[in-house]
Each structure stands twice: as C-alpha cells, then as structure tokens.
Amino acid sequence: KQEVTQIPAALSVPEGENLVLNCSFTDSAIYNLQWFRQDPGKGLTSLLLIQSSQREQTSGRLNASLDKSSGRSTLYIAASQPGDSATYLCAVEAGSYQLTFGKGTKLSVIP
Amino acid sequence: DAGVTQSPTHLIKTRGQQVTLRCSPKSGHDTVSWYQQALGQGPQFIFQYYEEEERQRGNFPDRFSGHQFPNYSSELNVNALLLGDSALYLCASSLGTVEAFFGQGTRLTVV
Numbered sequence: 001k002q003e004v005t006q007i008p009a010a011l012s013v014p015e016g017e018n019l020v021l022n023c024s025f026t027d028s029a030i031y032n033l034q035w036f037r038q039d040p041g042k043g044l045t046s047l048l049l050i051q052s053s054q055r056e057q058t059s060g061r062l063n064a065s066l067d068k069s070s071g072r073s074t075l076y077i078a079a080s081q082p083g084d085s086a087t088y089l090c091a092v093e094a095g096s097y098q099l100t101f102g103k104g105t106k107l108s109v110i111p
Numbered sequence: 112d113a114g115v116t117q118s119p120t121h122l123i124k125t126r127g128q129q130v131t132l133r134c135s136p137k138s139g140h141d142t143v144s145w146y147q148q149a150l151g152q153g154p155q156f157i158f159q160y161y162e163e164e165e166r167q168r169g170n171f172p173d174r175f176s177g178h179q180f181p182n183y184s185s186e187l188n189v190n191a192l193l194l195g196d197s198a199l200y201l202c203a204s205s206l207g208t209v210e211a212f213f214g215q216g217t218r219l220t221v222v
Contacts, residue, residue: 046213096167098156099203104153
C-alpha cells in the first residue's frame with residue numbers, strides 16, 4: 001500500500017527566505033507526482049506535475065524535483081512571500097487511477 | 112474556461128439523511144474522481160468515473176455511490192449519513208490519468 005509522508009507538518013519563515021518542503025513515498029513504482037496548494041477551507045490548486053521519466057519541473061519561483069529510486073520529492077520555493085502562506089500537499093499516482101496524498105505542510109510566511 | 116465547478120459549496124444534513132453532490136469537469140476532461148478530506152488530513156480517494164463507469168474505488172462503504180453523465184459531469188451520493196461523513200468533498204477532473212485539476216469543494220456538515 002502506497003504511503004506518502006510530508007515533513008515538516010508546519011513551517012514558519014520570514015518573508016524573502018528560500019525554503020524546501022519534503023515529500024516521501026513508500027512505493028517507487030509511480031506514474032507521476034503532483035504538488036498542490038490549498039488555502040484554508042478551499043480546494044486544491046495544482047502547482048507542478050512531474051512525470052516518472054522527469055527529474056524536475058519549474059514554474060516561476062517554484063521548482064519540484066523527483067528521485068524515484070529513493071522515493072523522495074522536494075518543492076523549492078524561492079524568495080517566499082506572505083501570499084505563499086497555505087498548506088502544500090504532495091500526491092502520487094501509481095497506476096491505480098487514484099492519487100495518494102500526504103497530510104501536507106502548513107507554510108506561514110511572516111512579513 | 113470555468114475549471115472544475117462543484118455545487119453546493121456548503122451543506123448541512125441530519126444523520127440518516129441522503130445527500131447528492133455535483134461536479135462539472137474542466138472543459139475537455141473525460142475523467143472525474145471524488146475525494147473526501149477530513150480536517151487536518153490529506154484527501155482520501157473515494158472513486159473515479161470514466162466513460163460513465165466506475166473505474167476504480169477506494170476504501171469507502173457502499174453508502175457512497177456515484178454517477179457520470181454523457182457530458183462527463185458527475186454526482187456523488189451518500190446514503191444514511193453518519194457524523195463521521197462530515198468533511199470537505201473534492202472533485203477532480205483529468206484527461207485520462209495525467210494532471211488532475213480540483214474544484215473548490217463542498218463542505219458537508221452532518222448534525
């Protein structure tokens with residue numbers, strides 16, 4: 001059974017700092033990995049999708065990497081802003097048509 | 112493009128009642144998945160619909176059922192509501208099994 005773990009559960013950083021969020025998964029036979037952002041009480045916004053053949057994806061200040069063999073992914077956020085405050089979720093799809101999610105990392109960026 | 116739309120946004124039901132939640136997928140998407148997200152947890156997969164058939168199901172009881180219409184929209188039905196069914200219900204659409212896009216969710220409260 002695929003399990004996804006995100007560390008840390010919560011993170012507080014001053015504005016302007018670069019930061020890294022971590023995601024690990026137990027079964028390396030994945031098709032893709034997706035990072036999402038969730039604001040309180042809201043739905044999920046897709047940030048980046050990394051397919052199994054890729055090592056990283058970039059969008060603006062965000063960069064996500066994938067190491068399938070070690071079962072790890074990182075989301076790097078450059079020059080953090082207060083508007084980046086949200087919960088960040090990592091999810092993997094392993095060929096069973098379902099996404100398996102971690103519990104998320106709650107990020108607070110302090111002005 | 113309106114993206115994935117869900118209705119209603121909030122709902123309050125009494126234990127034992129039945130509820131129907133609705134989802135319209137992103138334009139061009141043919142696959143709809145439903146997830147349940149309890150407070151402080153990652154979303155849990157309920158089931159996925161493709162070509163009007165349930166293609167995959169997560170670990171949820173038969174009280175949870177669904178339907179997909181020819182226009183790819185979908186409904187989630189929950190019978191005999193329990194207090195534990197209170198959660199944010201998320202609909203996701205995709206073209207095949209690649210990137211998933213989520214709606215804003217329906218907050219269900221069972222009293």
